[in-house]
Amino acid sequence: MRLFRSLTxxxxxxxxxxxxxxxxxxxxxxxxxxAEPQIISRAAPEDWAAGAQRxxxxxxxxxxxxxxxxxxxxxxxxxxxxxxxx
Numbered sequence: 001m002r003l004f005r006s007l008t009x010x011x012x013x014x015x016x017x018x019x020x021x022x023x024x025x026x027x028x029x030x031x032x033x034x035a036e037p038q039i040i041s042r043a044a045p046e047d048w049a050a051g052a053q054r055x056x057x058x059x060x061x062x063x064x065x066x067x068x069x070x071x072x073x074x075x076x077x078x079x080x081x082x083x084x085x086x
Contacts, residue, residue: 025061030082031072061085 032038063069063085072078 025064025085027061027063027065027085028082029065029069029072029080031078031080034077034079055086059086 063083065083065085069080069083072080
């Protein structure tokens, strides 16, 4: 009985981790306004990503906001620079 009670108490802690991969999808669309002049700045240093955690290829997802990207490109006011999902 004691073991059953302990397992019951641990279930809420373990269950969310089992489903965490499919709960959220992060999607990023990086755009540039064509009407605005480009900002010329210094180049990033070679080690700008040093210490950053890398995303594994299996964590990348199929982007869901393709329609919005098409509308942005078709408007002529924006240039889509990057469109990724994970």
